[in-house]
Amino acid sequence: MVKGLIKTFVLLFLTWASFAQEVQWASKVLEKSSETVDEKFSPKHRAIQVLGPPSVLPQTISSACSWRPTGTSFGEDYIKVAFDKPQKVKQIIVGETVGPGAVGRIFGYTTKNKEVLLYESQGDNFRKQPGIWNQFIPETEEEIAALKLVIVHSLNKGIKEYDCIGISSSSEPYVATVNVAQNLPKDLKKENLGPSVNTKYSEVAPLVSPDGKYLYFSRWDHPKNFKPAGSNESTLDVWVSTLAANGTWEPAKNMSTSIHHSAKNGAATIAMDGKSIYALNVEVGRGKFDAGLTKVSLKNNKWVNKRPIKIANFEALSYYNSQDRQLKKETEFSMSSDEKFLVMGLVRKDSYGDKDLYVSFKTGEDSYSKPVNLGPVINTAGNEGSPFLAADNKTLYFNSNGHPGYGDMDIFMSTRLDDTWTNWTEPVNLGPQINSPEFDGYISIPASGEYAYFSSAKNSMGLDDLFKVKLFPSIQPESVVLMEFSFVDEISGQSIEPKVSISPQVEWVWDEETKIFKTIFQPGQTYELKAESSGYPSFSQSLDFREVKEYLEKKEVYKWRKIGQESIAQTAPKTVNAEPESVKDMVIEAGKKIVLREVYFDQSKAELRQESFVELDRIKKIMMEHPDMVILLEGHTDNQGDANLNFKLAEQRILNVKNYLIEDGQIKEERIQLKSWGQYRPLVKNTTEEERRKNRRVEFTILKM
Known part of the structure; x- marks a missing residue:
């Protein structure tokens, strides 16, 4: 990581020290003989890279996140580091990532700056393999406040790199580990x-x-890719597949027009409506392109409405890519699902090393603010890229070679802690089932957070293939509400496009083809949806998502009567023959049946949630208006878990509904019949979370009037 840059890191080191085998890591560089410095005077390979816990180990590779002295074959180099809290020492820990065995002497310094020789090489290079070197010594008589490592280059000639320096009073050898996500499933x-x-x-x-229905990706060198006349370049085009009703992806199609009319047409990130993408690069002249972002929309199998995204003070500098061993200008982007935040990977003058991750904030139509560095918890002296910001606008996925991992570039996850966008949780590695010894990156997750999509060459049909993996709880983003809503004239049935506002402020998009508004809500609060249209009364709808704990998809069609025609906007069925969303919309006659979509339970629990009472009070009112009415309540679950427990859960849920209806004595108990089906009568297959959500339900049937 980028170490030694800010004093607040001392607290992080102390926390790590108390947890990781009682190790206290160096927190300050006091002196050094030399350090490798690049032309930007960046932190890469500087002496500060030995501070804090390992940034590279247990991998033993050359890394910009290690200190590299300038000497190689002759003479000596040294580094002197301080520790936040003086202590007696039994164990010295040195992370040697390149050129092990060259430490000739180690001196300790007491609180009074008294020098004590703690270790001296006998001249034989016994450490042939790089890694963590645990040097045990007799416990020091006095507390040690600082260490000095003397590098004798003749002990092991060549480049040397050091990842960390630590001290411990423990007799247990410190072992470097990868910070892997918790509860990683073995299967x-x-x-x-x-x-x-x-x-x-x-x-x-x-x-x-966001709705999981469109999949865009880039395909190299396919014969149907756009190729400029006379060009011998490799080609890259954007292809798209749509999700079929049976849950499989339809054959991918290439668009009839290219985005940039060049050999390279790569998709960088996706828009909220699912029908627009942000493509890499912007056109700066006829046939000339530069780093940036261009938004295009998909319509009638063509890319249309192309416009550049304006980012204030945007710069993307070239850097030396150690993997490709060439100078490159790389940019990577992730647009938030509500299009308020743009996360990007690029090199700027204030970057910590190679590519860093930044965020820009929306300032207007197709315009964003000056990029802000996400800070040293995320960014390192190494390379951070392929960002993906989940729909909760908090959970960030990215790849890096500056955090301990398994390969060239691993995928990590971190959670934003506040609105500064510089305060993040310690990144966790997604584990060896997702990460490989090679490059891993470019993860994409729908709003449901159920699956992650990514590309990999391992177990592919050809070269790189696209895969999906089910996300386990510790690496899932927080739940959101994905809502689609539209307005129609109640008399004519024609679509209305009103002026819409949502408070607290939430961004939304309008789909011209479907006449549907789309937006994403963060749970935990109530929102107010308002609409205005000429000739219609003002519309206002409260949306209460305070108790939402799981991903929710909500679809509403609001029908509106013009002024003078009972001017009340209300929820309408989606089609003439569609099942009503609520008992207030159903036809009251024997044999009618609906799913009580506004009766809610927490997952695996039978207690009614408070927002269910509105719908249940409607049922009670209808039954009181029809004193001979007899109803049937049927309980259903999905197929997750034990079948017997599911049966009992469904039974208890409908019993709780019945008890609510009869508790004040106005409805007689014998007018309500119950039937539990558990998991044995699903509406749809149980293969996806959305399908399982549909199967978890209470059904209401009017048996007699």
Whole structure:
């Protein structure tokens, strides 16, 4: 990581020290003989890289996150580091990532700056392999406040790099580990998306729409890719697949027009409506392109309405990519689902090393603020890229070679803690089932947070293929509400496009083809949806998501009567023959049946949630208006868990509904019949979370009037 840059890191080091085998890591560089410095005078390979816990180990690779003295074969180098809290020492820990065995002497310094020789090499280079070196010594008589390592280059000639320096009073050797996500399932497997999406060519960088219905990706060198006349360049085009009703992806299509009319047309990130994407690069002249972002929309199998995204003070500098061993200008982007935040990976003058992650905030139509560095918890002297910001606008996925991992670039997750965008949880590695010894990155997750889509060459049909993997709880983003709503004239049935506002402020998009508004709500509060349209009364609808704990998809069609025609906007069925969303919309006659969609329970619990009472009070009112009415309540669950427990859960839920209806004595108990089905009568398959959500239900049937 980027170490030694800010004093607040001392607290982080102390926390780590108390947890990780009683190790206290160096917190300040006091002296050094030399350090490798690049032309930007960046933190790469500087002496500060030995501060804090390991940034590279247990991997033993050359890294910008290690101190590299300038000497190689002759003479000596040294570094002197301080520790926040003086202590007696039994164990000295040195992270040697390149050129092990060259530490000739180690001196300790007491609180009175008395020098004590703690270790001296006998001249034989006994450490042949890089890694953590645990040097045990007799416990010091006095507390040690600082250490000085003397590097004798003749002990092991060549480049040397050091990841960390620590001290401990423990007799247990410190072992470097990867900070892996908790409760990693042992049977986690990635699923190939199959021949409708994958080919013998290379499919990379998947982008799944927030609703999970569109999948965009980039494909290399396919014969149908756009290729300028006379060009011998490799080609890259954006392809798209749509999700079929049976849950499989339809054959991917290339658009009839290219985005930039060049050999390289890559998709960077996706828009909220699922029908627009942000493509890499902007056109700066006829046939000339530069780093940036261009928004385009998909309509009638063509890319239309192309416009550049304006980012204040935007710069993308070239850097030396150690993997490709060449100078490159790389940019990577992730647009938040509500399009308020733009996260990007690029090199700027204030970057800590190679690519860093930044965020810009929306300032107007297609315009964003000056990028803000996400800070040293996320960014390191190494390379951070392929960002993906989940729909909760808090959970960030990215890849990095500056945090301990398993390969060249691993995928990590971190959670934003406040609105500064510089305060994050310590990144966790997604584990060896997702990360490999090679490059891993470009993850994409729909708003449901159920699956992650990514590209990999391992177990592919050709070169790189697209895969999905089910996310386990510790790496899932927080739940959100995905809502689609529209307005129609109640008399004519024609669509209305009113002026819409939502408070607290929430961004939304309008789909011209479907006449539907789309937006994403963060749970935990109540929102007010307002609409205005000429000739219609003002519309206001309260949306209470305070108790939402799981991902929720909500669809509403509001019908509106013009002024003078009972001017009340109300929820309408989606089609003439569609099942009503509420008992207030159903036809009251024997044999009618609906799913009580506004009766809610917490997952695996039978207690009614408070927002259910409005719908249940409607049922009570209807039954009181029809004193001979007899109803049937049927309880259903999904197929997750034990079948007997599911049966009992469904039974208890409908019993709680019945008890609510009869508790004040106005409805007689014998007018309500119950039937529990558990998991045995699903409406749809139980293969996805959305399907399982539909199967968890209470059904209401009027038996007699």
